[in-house]
Amino acid sequence: xxxxLFFFLQLLNMDAVAAKTARESLDLAFQMSNILDTGxxxxxxxxxxxxxxxxxxxxxxxxxxxxxxxxxxxxPPSDAAHAIP
Amino acid sequence: xxxxxxxxxADLIKELVIRLLSQNPNSESHPPTPNSPQFQSxxxxxxxxxxxxxxxxxxxxxxxxxxxxxxxxxxxxxxSQALTFADLYTKFASKTGPGSVNNKWAVLYLLxxxxxxxxxxxxxxxxxxxxPNLALNDGELGxxxxxxxxxxxxxxxxxNGVLLxxxxxxxxxxxxxxxxxxxxxxENEVSEEVLVRDVxxxxxGIDGKYVKFDSGxxxxxxxxxxxxxxxxxxxxxxxxxxxxxxxxxKGYISESMDGFPSEDVGTVGQAFCAALQDELSDYxxxxxxxxxxSMNPIPLVSETASSGNYLSxxxxxxxxxxxxxxMRLMAVLVDKCRVLxxxxxxxxxxxxxxxxDPLVHEFMGRLLRRVCSPxxxxxxxxxxxxxxxxxxxxxxxxxxPVKAESLWREGYLLHAGMLPSFISQSLAQRILRTGKSINFxxxxxxxxxxxxxxxxxxxxxxxxxxxxxxxxxxxxxxxxLVDGAAKRVDKHLLDVIxxxxxxxxxxxxxxxxxxxxxxxxxxxxxxxxxPELSEPANTISSFQLAGLLETAVRASNAQYDDRDxxxxxxxxxxxxxxxxxxxxxxxxxxxxxxxxxxxxxxxVMAKYLRIFNFLWKLRRVEHALIGxxxxxxxxxxxxxxxxxxxxxxxxxxxxxLRRCQVLWDEMNHFVSNLQYYIMFEVLEVSWSNFLxxxxxxxxxxxxxxxxxxxxxxxxxxxxxxxxSQTLYSSLFALFDLILKFRSHADRLSEGINELQxxxxxxxxxxxxxxxxxxxxxxxxxxxxxxSEGRKALTQRAGEFLRNMGQDLxxxxxxxxxxxxxxxxxxxxxxxxxxxxxxxxxDFTEFYSQLRPST
Numbered sequence: 044x045x046x047x048l049f050f051f052l053q054l055l056n057m058d059a060v061a062a063k064t065a066r067e068s069l070d071l072a073f074q075m076s077n078i079l080d081t082g083x084x085x086x087x088x089x090x091x092x093x094x095x096x097x098x099x100x101x102x103x104x105x106x107x108x109x110x111x112x113x114x115x116x117x118x119p120p121s122d123a124a125h126a127i128p
Numbered sequence: 129x130x131x132x133x134x135x136x137x138a139d140l141i142k143e144l145v146i147r148l149l150s151q152n153p154n155s156e157s158h159p160p161t162p163n164s165p166q167f168q169s170x171x172x173x174x175x176x177x178x179x180x181x182x183x184x185x186x187x188x189x190x191x192x193x194x195x196x197x198x199x200x201x202x203x204x205x206x207x208s209q210a211l212t213f214a215d216l217y218t219k220f221a222s223k224t225g226p227g228s229v230n231n232k233w234a235v236l237y238l239l240x241x242x243x244x245x246x247x248x249x250x251x252x253x254x255x256x257x258x259x260p261n262l263a264l265n266d267g268e269l270g271x272x273x274x275x276x277x278x279x280x281x282x283x284x285x286x287x288n289g290v291l292l293x294x295x296x297x298x299x300x301x302x303x304x305x306x307x308x309x310x311x312x313x314x315e316n317e318v319s320e321e322v323l324v325r326d327v328x329x330x331x332x333g334i335d336g337k338y339v340k341f342d343s344g345x346x347x348x349x350x351x352x353x354x355x356x357x358x359x360x361x362x363x364x365x366x367x368x369x370x371x372x373x374x375x376x377x378k379g380y381i382s383e384s385m386d387g388f389p390s391e392d393v394g395t396v397g398q399a400f401c402a403a404l405q406d407e408l409s410d411y412x413x414x415x416x417x418x419x420x421x422s423m424n425p426i427p428l429v430s431e432t433a434s435s436g437n438y439l440s441x442x443x444x445x446x447x448x449x450x451x452x453x454x455m456r457l458m459a460v461l462v463d464k465c466r467v468l469x470x471x472x473x474x475x476x477x478x479x480x481x482x483x484x485d486p487l488v489h490e491f492m493g494r495l496l497r498r499v500c501s502p503x504x505x506x507x508x509x510x511x512x513x514x515x516x517x518x519x520x521x522x523x524x525x526x527x528x529p530v531k532a533e534s535l536w537r538e539g540y541l542l543h544a545g546m547l548p549s550f551i552s553q554s555l556a557q558r559i560l561r562t563g564k565s566i567n568f569x570x571x572x573x574x575x576x577x578x579x580x581x582x583x584x585x586x587x588x589x590x591x592x593x594x595x596x597x598x599x600x601x602x603x604x605x606x607x608x609l610v611d612g613a614a615k616r617v618d619k620h621l622l623d624v625i626x627x628x629x630x631x632x633x634x635x636x637x638x639x640x641x642x643x644x645x646x647x648x649x650x651x652x653x654x655x656x657x658x659p660e661l662s663e664p665a666n667t668i669s670s671f672q673l674a675g676l677l678e679t680a681v682r683a684s685n686a687q688y689d690d691r692d693x694x695x696x697x698x699x700x701x702x703x704x705x706x707x708x709x710x711x712x713x714x715x716x717x718x719x720x721x722x723x724x725x726x727x728x729x730x731x732v733m734a735k736y737l738r739i740f741n742f743l744w745k746l747r748r749v750e751h752a753l754i755g756x757x758x759x760x761x762x763x764x765x766x767x768x769x770x771x772x773x774x775x776x777x778x779x780x781x782x783x784x785l786r787r788c789q790v791l792w793d794e795m796n797h798f799v800s801n802l803q804y805y806i807m808f809e810v811l812e813v814s815w816s817n818f819l820x821x822x823x824x825x826x827x828x829x830x831x832x833x834x835x836x837x838x839x840x841x842x843x844x845x846x847x848x849x850x851x852s853q854t855l856y857s858s859l860f861a862l863f864d865l866i867l868k869f870r871s872h873a874d875r876l877s878e879g880i881n882e883l884q885x886x887x888x889x890x891x892x893x894x895x896x897x898x899x900x901x902x903x904x905x906x907x908x909x910x911x912x913x914x915s916e917g918r919k920a921l922t923q924r925a926g927e928f929l930r931n932m933g934q935d936l937x938x939x940x941x942x943x944x945x946x947x948x949x950x951x952x953x954x955x956x957x958x959x960x961x962x963x964x965x966x967x968x969x970d971f972t973e974f975y976s977q978l979r980p981s982t
Binding site for chain 2: 096106
């Protein structure tokens with residue numbers, strides 16, 4: 044009874060359900076991300092998920108995240124001297 | 129669509145770069161602008177990175193990644209987080225349909241890599257912050273100068289490290305732990321893979337790089353110079369037990385095989401070595417597989433360092449569990465068997481086979497089948513062909529070079545030490561006897577018929593008798609084979625002995641001639657050799673006696689006997705001392721030739737000789753008594769001829785004669801009853817029993833036993849046994865007395881004859897004068913009666929008779945005392961048949977009444 048009602052509702056508001064699922068998925072991914080201590084915020088994560096869905100290589104994405112972050116981390120002076128010019 | 133996607137990707141990346149840059153703590157003061165050169169370069173860098181790697185290096189499997197992530201969390205000691213993560217993942221994975229994330233594994237993988245990257249950075253930071261001194265060795269910073277490092281440290285400490293530590297006290301512990309792990313890793317100068325490889329080498333008896341055989345510790349050990357944790361050291365030691373065992377087994381095999389031609393390892397030992405070798409080759413196979421496996425990494429999804437090689441020491445210990453059991457067993461067996469050979473070795477191994485563990489049981493069974501096959505082959509050829517193919521003295525039957533006559537008794541023996549315990553004693557006896565029978569037939573009987581019997585037995589026992597067909601565990605088959613062969617061979621042997629060699633006929637001949645069963649022959653022999661035997665022993669020629677024996681044979685019914693049997697009958701003169709008479713040394717001998725001399729051995733013949741001597745003496749005594757009777761029959765000494773004698777002398781003569789007759793009668797009673805007892809109750813009864821046993825005898829051993837029993841019963845019953853020695857001596861005293869009596873009786877009758885002749889002569893002097901004279905000259909009496917007158921004659925006769933009477937009285941007294949002695953001793957005998965002798969002798973209770981004691 045309940046299940047059939049649920050399907051009915053799903054048929055009716057397809058878009059609403061899709062949006063809800065997307066939100067929940069993001070929530071779950073965010074929680075996992077927190078557990079794994081990735082240090083990503085929600086927005087960045089959503090961007091990354093979108094990129095993954097578009098078929099980009101997750102390794103490459105991870106490399107981008109890592110590189111851009113370490114770039115921001117102050118490097119030893121010799122490296123920094125190179126980077127500035 | 130493509131372009132749209134491209135555009136979307138570009139937008140998203142741009143957005144991502146902005147986000148990432150905006151998080152940068154350094155650049156918080158200047159928020160990034162899309163036009164700033166830093167942003168532009170970062171964006172370009174990002175694009176370059178993404179385009180460089182288009183496809184992932186691992187296969188897309190969301191579940192595997194989730195699993196490995198979870199495990200990593202768990203190993204880091206964050207089990208609650210691991211559980212939460214697993215829960216989240218299942219929820220995440222269950223989101224399907226529109227709006228959900230399509231590329232779930234990518235997301236997960238992404239998260240995982242980012243988290244690992246971050247951790248690495250943190251660890252770096254941590255090590256720098258917390259353990260600055262150790263960090264000196266850190267490879268990444270190794271090339272930095274101290275001064276610069278110091279500066280950097282300060283900066284970092286300010287920027288992240290301290291902050292981080294303060295923020296998260298959990299982290300502190302984690303960092304410390306990870307540091308510890310690093311330390312451990314440094315301490316372990318050798319990695320586990322290397323150790324695994326070394327252990328695998330050690331298990332093949334080869335010294336590895338680090339694991340070497342230490343003769344002091346008697347085992348493979350990890351050398352002390354290498355720093356590894358105690359646990360690993362122990363583990364290596366434990367695993368290397370296999371190597372130690374292997375070394376032992378291998379050593380034994382090569383030792384045995386190298387020394388093979390010179391030392392006698394024996395076929396069983398060789399079979400044992402071969403079986404061990406086979407087991408070892410299985411073991412080699414396992415090692416080869418393991419070695420191949422040790423090169424492969426564990427097939428994990430992630431390619432990062434967390435997946436070690438497939439074989440760790442722990443995995444190895446699991447793999448080694450079963451070979452270890454087998455190898456231990458083999459080592460134990462090798463230890464046990466080092467000094468053993470042949471059947472003893474098989475027996476020792478068999479003792480280990482009684483094991484409840486099916487693995488061990490099956491293993492031992494396999495081993496034993498190999499080990500025992502030479503042994504069973506020996507049994508087979510021994511039982512069916514009588515061949516003792518035992519170069520290394522491993523078989524439990526041992527052959528000895530002996531003469532043909534003792535082949536059966538001493539030629540082959542059971543070697544108890546070589547008898548494996550799975551062959552029972554009785555079966556071993558049967559095996560021994562069967563082969564012995566075949567050899568006996570071959571050597572002694574020169575018979576070829578046994579081969580048919582053996583073939584028949586082999587056919588009857590079925591397929592299991594073909595070469596190498598018998599195996600360990602088939603004791604029943606072995607037993608039936610042995611039984612079949614034994615039955616047939618023994619039957620054949622008995623047939624040969626009975627029919628071809630006429631065992632029964634020879635036994636009968638021995639009974640008739642040696643045991644004096646043939647009455648007329650004995651009588652005749654006694655008659656003709658009697659005078660000869662009265663001579664001193666050293667004057668008698670055995671050739672002459674042999675001639676007399678021949679005459680006796682011809683004169684009696686014995687002449688109708690088989691020529692072969694009569695030829696074997698010979699006279700034997702025993703070694704004689706001074707003063708021995710012919711009677712003491714004369715005996716008959718029967719020459720039983722091969723193969724019957726197995727039954728009639730020298731000791732048996734010696735027993736027959738003793739019996740013969742006894743019986744011969746008995747016969748002689750009987751013969752003597754009969755001879756006495758001949759001369760003193762009442763009608764020989766007619767009272768008519770004494771009419772002319774004086775009344776007093778006549779009375780004396782009659783009383784002496786009567787006394788003599790009474791004594792003779794008494795003696796005759798004794799001797800004839802003894803004779804009867806010996807002939808009927810002893811000889812015939814024993815013979816009849818012997819015949820019955822001969823009928824049921826199944827093999828030669830039975831026959832021998834029956835014959836032994838026959839002989840023994842004769843010896844026992846005729847007072848020749850050990851226990852009746854005193855009885856025997858008193859019996860001989862009696863015999864001697866009787867013989868003495870005979871000579872007295874002879875003298876008496878001679879005297880009487882003399883007297884008679886004298887009285888006749890005095891009445892009819894012309895008759896027979898010359899004859900009487902001649903006889904008178906022969907007499908041994910000192911002085912002659914001839915010249916005396918009638919009165920003198922009467923006087924001499926009276927004196928003679930008085931002397932004789934006194935002698936007879938003395939004899940009679942001695943006889944009755946001896947007889948009483950004999951009869952009183954008789955009931956003390958154990959043998960029941962001797963009681964019958966007593967009844968017979970004392971039938972009227974005449975003697976027992978005389979005896980004062982009863």
